Amino acid sequence: MNWIYLTEGAQALDQLTWTVVVVGIGIVFLSLLIVYWFFRYILTFILNFRLRNFARKKGMDPAEVQTVKTLQSGEVNAAIAMAIYQYFNELHDVESGVVTIKRISRHYSPWSSKLYNMKNL
Amino acid sequence: MMALLVITSLAWLAFVKPEHDRQQAMADSGAISMVTSLQDQEQETREDTEHQFVQGLKQFWAFTGFRNATRGNLIMMVIGLIFIYLAIKYEYEPLLLIPIGTGILIGNIPFFTDGGTNLQVGIYQQGSVLNYLYFGVLKGVYPPLIFLGIGAMTDFSSLISNPRLLLLGAAAQVGIFTTFIGALLLGFAKPEAGAIGIIGGADGPTAIFLSSRLANGVNVLSDGTTVKNLIGPIAIAAYSYMALVPVIQPPIMRLLTTKKERLIRMKPPRAVTKTEKILFPIFGLLLTCFISPSALPLLGMLFFGNLLKESGVTKRLAETARTSLIDIVTIMIGLTVGASTQADVFLTKESVLIFGLGAAAFAVATFSGVGFAKIMNLFLPEGDKINPLIGNSGVSAVPDSARVSEMEGLKADKTNHLLMHAMGPNVAGVIGSAIAAGILLSYLG
Numbered sequence: 001m002n003w004i005y006l007t008e009g010a011q012a013l014d015q016l017t018w019t020v021v022v023v024g025i026g027i028v029f030l031s032l033l034i035v036y037w038f039f040r041y042i043l044t045f046i047l048n049f050r051l052r053n054f055a056r057k058k059g060m061d062p063a064e065v066q067t068v069k070t071l072q073s074g075e076v077n078a079a080i081a082m083a084i085y086q087y088f089n090e091l092h093d094v095e096s097g098v099v100t101i102k103r104i105s106r107h108y109s110p111w112s113s114k115l116y117n118m119k120n121l
Numbered sequence: 122m123m124a125l126l127v128i129t130s131l132a133w134l135a136f137v138k139p140e141h142d143r144q145q146a147m148a149d150s151g152a153i154s155m156v157t158s159l160q161d162q163e164q165e166t167r168e169d170t171e172h173q174f175v176q177g178l179k180q181f182w183a184f185t186g187f188r189n190a191t192r193g194n195l196i197m198m199v200i201g202l203i204f205i206y207l208a209i210k211y212e213y214e215p216l217l218l219i220p221i222g223t224g225i226l227i228g229n230i231p232f233f234t235d236g237g238t239n240l241q242v243g244i245y246q247q248g249s250v251l252n253y254l255y256f257g258v259l260k261g262v263y264p265p266l267i268f269l270g271i272g273a274m275t276d277f278s279s280l281i282s283n284p285r286l287l288l289l290g291a292a293a294q295v296g297i298f299t300t301f302i303g304a305l306l307l308g309f310a311k312p313e314a315g316a317i318g319i320i321g322g323a324d325g326p327t328a329i330f331l332s333s334r335l336a337n338g339v340n341v342l343s344d345g346t347t348v349k350n351l352i353g354p355i356a357i358a359a360y361s362y363m364a365l366v367p368v369i370q371p372p373i374m375r376l377l378t379t380k381k382e383r384l385i386r387m388k389p390p391r392a393v394t395k396t397e398k399i400l401f402p403i404f405g406l407l408l409t410c411f412i413s414p415s416a417l418p419l420l421g422m423l424f425f426g427n428l429l430k431e432s433g434v435t436k437r438l439a440e441t442a443r444t445s446l447i448d449i450v451t452i453m454i455g456l457t458v459g460a461s462t463q464a465d466v467f468l469t470k471e472s473v474l475i476f477g478l479g480a481a482a483f484a485v486a487t488f489s490g491v492g493f494a495k496i497m498n499l500f501l502p503e504g505d506k507i508n509p510l511i512g513n514s515g516v517s518a519v520p521d522s523a524r525v526s527e528m529e530g531l532k533a534d535k536t537n538h539l540l541m542h543a544m545g546p547n548v549a550g551v552i553g554s555a556i557a558a559g560i561l562l563s564y565l566g
Contacts, residue, residue: 013305016564020315021298024560028294031412031556032287032549038404039284043397075389 189231193464201225201459207364214364214521217325217455221360224459227251244460255457258352261333263454264326265422270447271326271519271551272402272426273439279545281397282390285497286511286542290549292493293515294557296321296486300478301561307474312336312348315561317475320359321482322554323366323516328359329458330419331558334566353461354472358479360458363518369480370487370513370525377491378509382498383533385508387542395433402427409556415566416559420552483516490515490546507542514543517550 055061182188204222208215228251232242244251257263280286301318309317312335319331329352338350362369406424410417429439461467494512501507510529514522526543 013302016311017302017305020561020564021302024298024557024564025295027413027560028553028556029288029291031409032291032553034408034412035405035552036284036287038408039281039397039401043400043404047394047396077392 183235184233186231189233191231191464193468194229194231197225197229197462197464197467200462201229204361204459213367214360216451217360218364220452220455221357221459224456225462226459227456228460228463243463244457245463245466251457251460254453255461257450257453258329258356258457258461259333259337261330261418263450264330265418266450267326267447267454268419268555269422269426270442270450272423272428273430273442274447275423275427275430275519275548275551276544277401277405277427277548278393278398279390279541280548281393281401283542283545286507286545287549287552288497289490289494289507289512289515289546290517290551290553291515292512293486293490293517293546293550294322294553295489296482296484296516297554297557297561299485300482303478303481304474307478309471309474310342310346310348312340312342312565313351315565316351316355317478318482319554319558319561320355320362320475320479321486321516322550322557323359323363323483323486323518323522324551324554325356325360325363326454327419327517327554327558329356329454331561332356334562349471350466351471351475353458353467354469354475356458357462357467358476361476362479362483363521366483366516366518366521367525367528369483370516370522371529373484373487374491374510374513374525374529377488377495380533382495382509383530384537385506386534386537387508387511387539388505390541395431398431399428402431405552409552413556413559413563415563416555419555419558423551423555486516487513508537508539511539511543511546514545514547515550515553517547517554519547519551520544522550523547 201222201224204218204225207213208218208222228244232240234240234243239246239248241248242251243249244255246252297318298321299318300321301314304314304317305311316328316332316334316336319328322328332352332355336348336351336355338348338352340348342348402424406420409420413420426439426442429435429442491509491512493515494507494509498506498509508530510533511523511526514526516522523540523543527538527540530537530539
């Protein structure tokens with residue numbers, strides 16, 4: 001690489017180049033800003049509206065429902081999920097710990113009784 | 122009776138014997154000459170056989186890799202072996218580096234091409250199996266399929282719960298456009314420069330998608346020249362630097378942030394409802410693709426894959442997309458991109474420049490991501506600030522750059538986990554780089 005090379009390249013930086021750069025960066029920001037606005041404001045508004053209707057029908061305080069439904073931390077949910085998981089998966093750990101040996105009572109069966117067979121001869 | 126016997130004997134002696142002897146003599150003299158000629162023929166045959174044997178050996182030698190090997194092939198093979206070593210020893214993106222490294226070995230095994238002979242072996246030879254597989258790269262088939270799998274395995278919850286992190290994903294794309302200018306300054310044609318610039322997006326499939334459209338060795342420029350085929354160098358540079366994210370980004374992150382900034386604790390993300398998760402891919406698709414329709418193949422597949430996951434009613438499809446499908450396509454894309462780096466195509470001055478520009482692109486992208494997080498903090502209230510260490514995640518190397526944020530965060534404070542927060546800008550970076558690719562395509566394609 002040398003300066004002549006760079007100078008030749010610099011001539012390529014025409015109007016189209018700057019258009020691509022400025023419009024490109026602008027559109028990337030604009031697209032993601034629109035998605036941001038949508039999810040930050042419009043979707044939140046729609047969901048809050050639904051919650052308010054739900055609260056009105058149930059005769060509850062909308063603010064309370066909103067707090068419970070949407071502003072709950074993910075960590076709380078994670079803790080609840082973990083507790084439920086442990087409860088269902090580790091039930092076998094809660095046992096009496098008493099080991100018992102039960103005698104199995106057997107009733108007499110004549111199936112191999114010699115005496116019985118002898119009598120039948 | 123006796124007389125008959127005598128007459129017969131005399132007749133045999135008088136007529137038959139001399140003729141027999143004459144024939145015998147002739148036969149004997151003929152046999153000698155025949156033996157002589159046979160011996161000559163045998164000699165000739167032996168010489169011919171020896172000649173043919175030597176010729177056969179020479180031909181065999183001419184077709185072996187040893188005879189056709191060039192220094193370039195050997196250099197590329199060493200590079201391929203380094204890729205495989207890095208993948209196995211340090212586990213740098215092994216799912217990509219093993220197929221790419223092996224592909225480099227396959228693509229650089231030399232074979233007979235004298236006089237334009239087509240053995241249908243090489244990736245650039247019409248009719249070879251590798252050529253058919255390479256079609257998916259050349260026509261940009263594989264990248265959207267990879268995006269489908271990425272969509273089916275991505276959880277956008279952290280982004281939905283804190284949508285402002287989308288802006289970090291946008292900020293990191295500045296690296297794409299600065300690299301575009303850099304490539305133009307170094308003498309690349311505009312479409313080539315656009316394809317090189319996308320390395321700054323740190324997204325392998327997007328880089329392949331854009332370079333297959335802009336720098337494919339087929340398109341003709343306005344001055345009548347054909348664009349160079351830079352798919353191989355661009356893809357290798359993108360994947361190499363993606364694998365090296367844990368090496369490239371931390372020094373820049375530490376350089377740009379103070380100890381106090383690195384200790385910032387972010388609010389835990391709120392719980393995201395199922396409705397929001399379902400609406401995100403639908404509205405994300407509509408909003409982004411209406412603005413940049415050229416990004417449709419990538420973003421369409423990304424959001425489609427995510428809808429398969431979040432809808433909850435297409436579990437089988439989502440499972441296939443995020444496991445079998447993406448695995449198969451990764452194998453194909455890795456192997457063929459690796460094999461496309463034949464020494465005669467790859468070892469050029471342009472490749473060296475592309476690697477230099479790629480490194481600069483990653484550095485600028487990291488710089489702009491972290492810098493923008495610091496700028497955002499100027500406007501955010503106390504207690505709601507962003508830890509600038511997640512700014513680097515705006516480059517879309519998922520999930521490596523988010524993992525770097527986590528590691529750097531833990532170095533500053535062992536109890537401050539940033540991974541969940543960093544995943545927001547990380548997936549936003551995927552969307553941002555796809556939009557940027559669409560814009561470059563619409564202007565330069």
